[in-house]
Amino acid sequence: MAERGFVPDPLNLNRVMPAQGSTFYEVCKKCSPEQVSIIYYFGGGHMKLVLTIAGSDSGGGAGIQADLKTFSAHGVYGMSVITSITAQNTMGVLGIEDVSPDMVYLQMKAIFEDLYPDAVKIGMVSNEDIIKMIAKGLKDYNVKNVVLDPVMISKSGSYLLKPEAVEALKKELISLSLVVTPNLMEAGELIGKEIKNISDMKEAAKKILDFGAKAVIVKGGHLTGDALDVFYDGKEFYEITSERIDTKNTHGTGCTFSSAIAANIALGYDLVESIKRAKAYITGAIKHSLAIGHGVGPTNHFWNIKIREV
């Protein structure tokens, strides 16, 4: 059944695709979270572009790999600036090798001078020199719509940001961001106080906003009870909640959530709506997470896309 320029998926896979030549693109508003909810636009030339500046996770569950999968699951065109290469799997991080700051800048130049993104997500930034170079790139190319995930320590306990670089992250990147997405520990590091409850989360959001971000969402994934995140934009607090899913397979949740926010911003949703959509997406990705590997398995980035029944 064709509607508003869309035709049914020719493979009859319960997915809707745009009619040839259509310029219409949107995420399906009618679909329930359990249904196929992405409509792909294949008309060419109209895809939104989203960039991730982050570390590579060889295991594919977090970092650049999670970000690009998330972008694809939202029907946006994904690009990457790699800051560090990690040798990593579901059990831990075996090693980290940082990319040189000059090479980080060159990747940014290559992208911004040709494929200017509609939104940018920043994840693992590793050290002070890389942070300064990213800040320079964002200023040189007047980059807006930055979603900053201040990644510090992996779930498996490895430092992904050198502890002495926390100040540089605060000083150089937060003020260039549309929204910052710390988890409890990261919010605590940024404000120098342990975060234990919702009232602490609100206090942290306020203080981080004072560092110059336009908005902050403090994620409560590591609390108990419902998975409650606190959003603050300087005017209002929103508590964005979902059921807590009982699974150990949560590798890359933060990366996936922040990338989904960036993808939704690129698609044209306002910040609060982008966060609500990203929350629905990460909740589904955790619900359908993958019990692969021997440790903390990854989320399922394509849970909402029915590709083929097997």
Ligand SMILES: Nc1ncnc2c1ncn2[C@@H]1O[C@H](COP(=O)(O)OP(=O)(O)OP(=O)(O)O)[C@@H](O)[C@H]1O
């Ligand atoms: N078990 C869970 N059930 C439902 N939602 C969850 C669960 N764990 C995390 N979340 C949600 O996932 C999103 C990411 O939060 P989380 O606190 O896990 O980020 P993070 O610690 O930065 O992730 P990462 O360690 O992968 O960087 C938030 O919206 C959070 O509420």
Ligand SMILES: Cc1ncc(COP(=O)(O)O)c(N)n1
């Ligand atoms: C390259 C990279 N970036 C981010 C994370 C955080 O993800 P998690 O906390 O789930 O390990 C990671 N492990 N690796």
